[in-house]
Ligand SMILES: C=C(O[C@@H]1C=C(C(=O)O)C=C[C@H]1O)C(=O)O
């Protein structure tokens with residue numbers, strides 16, 4: 521039995537194909553559906569998507585998006601102007617799409633590398649300086665309402681139509697899907713721990729010498745499994761264990777970059793712009809009392825407040841350049857996640873004139889929460905002393921729509937799945953009175969969300 525929405529999707533696709541004019545290269549159809557479990561959709565779409573899947577959910581679960589397959593891909597592999605090139609291509613693409621103007625049209629998903637000027641390793645070959653895709657099949661669950669959007673070429677699309685038909689048929693099967701984790705972690709390596717500790721000590725002394733104010737240094741741990749890790753299993757655990765985070769995944773061939781980040785980079789909703797200052801960290805307590813004590817300590821600790829202040833000052837300045845009014849509380853509050861608590865200051869502004877989301881991303885990335893202060897000196901320092909190719913870790917990842925609204929998170933608490941191997945990443949803000957071993961402990965706490973989701977150790 522084919523349910524109503526599946527029939528409607530196919531009818532609409534055929535109708536649009538008939539009416540498409542010569543300026544139309546793509547057609548995009550949107551149809552409301554009954555509730556569809558986003559993880560089931562992600563999982564069932566493995567074959568359909570040919571190694572191109574995207575997952576996004578925000579902390580409030582206001583928007584959950586799952587993209588399968590690729591209708592069109594925008595890629596930048598050189599250093600300059602990557603944000604504006606993506607924007608330009610997206611606008612060009614949208615003009616060639618025929619879609620029902622009552623609907624939202626197609627969405628664009630993807631991310632950027634942390635620093636195009638850092639020397640690259642082979643690990644991140646599938647993740648260029650910018651890559652954003654328009655999925656062929658998209659599940660949107662916005663404030664609880666589900667819909668499917670199909671975007672395909674308007675001509676010569678027999679192959680795509682067949683694949684869509686098969687995927688829709690797969691979706692209506694009643695079969696429940698099991699996502700058990702049957703890969704076991706057999707080894708965990710910390711990569712270049714001693715070099716990293718030396719880099720933190722060096723950065724601390726450079727900061728004391730007045731060279732710069734703050735620099736964020738990150739490191740990597742690598743896990744080996746006995747089998748290929750299924751990204752659906754990891755996503756499921758991240759959604760269960762980190763309900764107040766952005767849960768994201770970007771799959772590219774046999775690699776999948778995913779994570780659960782508490783940090784918003786920017787959100788744009790017409791003239792409302794939002795950002796978040798998140799810096800300053802301590803672990804959660806084992807009891808309620810200890811947890812409160814640790815939180816109160818964090819709210820008053822001068823080193824952590826100093827780390828946090830750089831972020832607030834920079835984001836305020838960046839937002840004031842484009843907004844009439846910027847609302848920022850005077851004091852940070854606490855953001856408590858399962859494994860860690862942070863100093864947190866939300867930022868809200870009203871844009872003065874129409875401003876594009878990607879130009880906001882360009883202004884804000886990297887904030888001093890992931891780069892440092894001043895930005896260009898901190899980036900140079902990271903290039904020079906950090907023993908890591910960050911790839912997409914600590915970078916903007918997110919989505920935007922045809923009107924230019926959307927949201928980007930900072931891709932921290934993340935890892936890169938590659939067959940039987942996973943690299944996970946964590947960094948911390950180094951200031952003048954940082955102690956390398958305490959910073960090392962802080963990165964261990966920041967590894968926990970990914971380690972637990974992967975079923976590595978440190979599950980406590
Ligand atoms: C760099 C990371 O986290 C960032 C650094 C923080 C800090 O040093 O206190 C806190 C939150 C994040 O902005 C990470 O999780 O890898």
Ligand SMILES: [Mg+2]
Nearest residue numbers: 800801948949
């Ligand atoms: Mg810190």
